[in-house]
Amino acid sequence: MRADRVFAYGATAGLLGDLLFGDPRRGHPVAAFGRAATAVERVLWRDHRGWGTLHTAVCAGGAVTLGALASRAVRSSPAASVALTGVAVWAVVGGTSLGREARAIGGALAAGDVEGARERLPHLCGRDPQALDADGIARAVVESVAENTSDAVVGALVWGAVAGVPGLLGFRAVNTLDAMVGHKSPRYRRYGWAAARLDDLAGWPGARLTAVLAALAGDDTRGAVRAWRADAGRHPSPNAGPVEASFAGALGVRLGGTLSYGGRIEHRPVLNGDAGRPVAVADVERAVRLSRRVGVLALGVCAAARVLVNGRRRTA
Numbered sequence: 001m002r003a004d005r006v007f008a009y010g011a012t013a014g015l016l017g018d019l020l021f022g023d024p025r026r027g028h029p030v031a032a033f034g035r036a037a038t039a040v041e042r043v044l045w046r047d048h049r050g051w052g053t054l055h056t057a058v059c060a061g062g063a064v065t066l067g068a069l070a071s072r073a074v075r076s077s078p079a080a081s082v083a084l085t086g087v088a089v090w091a092v093v094g095g096t097s098l099g100r101e102a103r104a105i106g107g108a109l110a111a112g113d114v115e116g117a118r119e120r121l122p123h124l125c126g127r128d129p130q131a132l133d134a135d136g137i138a139r140a141v142v143e144s145v146a147e148n149t150s151d152a153v154v155g156a157l158v159w160g161a162v163a164g165v166p167g168l169l170g171f172r173a174v175n176t177l178d179a180m181v182g183h184k185s186p187r188y189r190r191y192g193w194a195a196a197r198l199d200d201l202a203g204w205p206g207a208r209l210t211a212v213l214a215a216l217a218g219d220d221t222r223g224a225v226r227a228w229r230a231d232a233g234r235h236p237s238p239n240a241g242p243v244e245a246s247f248a249g250a251l252g253v254r255l256g257g258t259l260s261y262g263g264r265i266e267h268r269p270v271l272n273g274d275a276g277r278p279v280a281v282a283d284v285e286r287a288v289r290l291s292r293r294v295g296v297l298a299l300g301v302c303a304a305a306r307v308l309v310n311g312r313r314r315t316a
Contacts, residue, residue, distance in 0.1 A: 215249070
């Protein structure tokens, strides 16, 4: 079986597995990677970029190597190759769990249980929940759904299409490392520099594809494109900017503004400020549905791109 078909069948099976089962409550492979990365950090940590770069290379390189060895071990069996790809996709994507958490918070807000929504918010993002009212929580959820659609679904599929199972595992490893050490706290400002920069690089294609697909799948394509062009570059993140701006325009809402992380206040630019309205609780469900549509479209685009590239190689 050709590699493009292996990816298409395996990725479809993996996304169906995520849809049916979501993330396991215990023993998730990403959690196991996180524990291994923490163990490596205990050995290597120094307040220095070079040691952080070594940490990133060891952890991300180990994930890629594991994927390459597993792929090599099953390459003679098409069925095993499809199964391995499916398991890898299921392990690295998180669209179903993302939607469940967002809907749980939205449901609490709809029931007037703001305190309950605050308690659940840390499962979805790193905002300070006590600093947010109901509208602020709803905005945080929509922004997190947008950003994680790229990080937890589309980006992984892009790298799976490019490099198979090693690409899937490598992307998730880089994304996890960024979440662990890539933030600008005193401990990780230098040590996490390499992880943050590599995550920006790895996330670039998936973020742009997410923005394009959100514009196509949303309620207002022109509004999404307009917000992306006008506001994405003002966001401090090179990848979250296009995604959140496109989601804001597609949903007709305003995102961004003042937020709080770990007691630190940030004043981010407002996205789609001229044409959008404040986020309402009902927009949480709309964002989740848009995220799901984007994930399905991303599967089709990545599988088709893999077939196209493989076909050109065969005829060259």
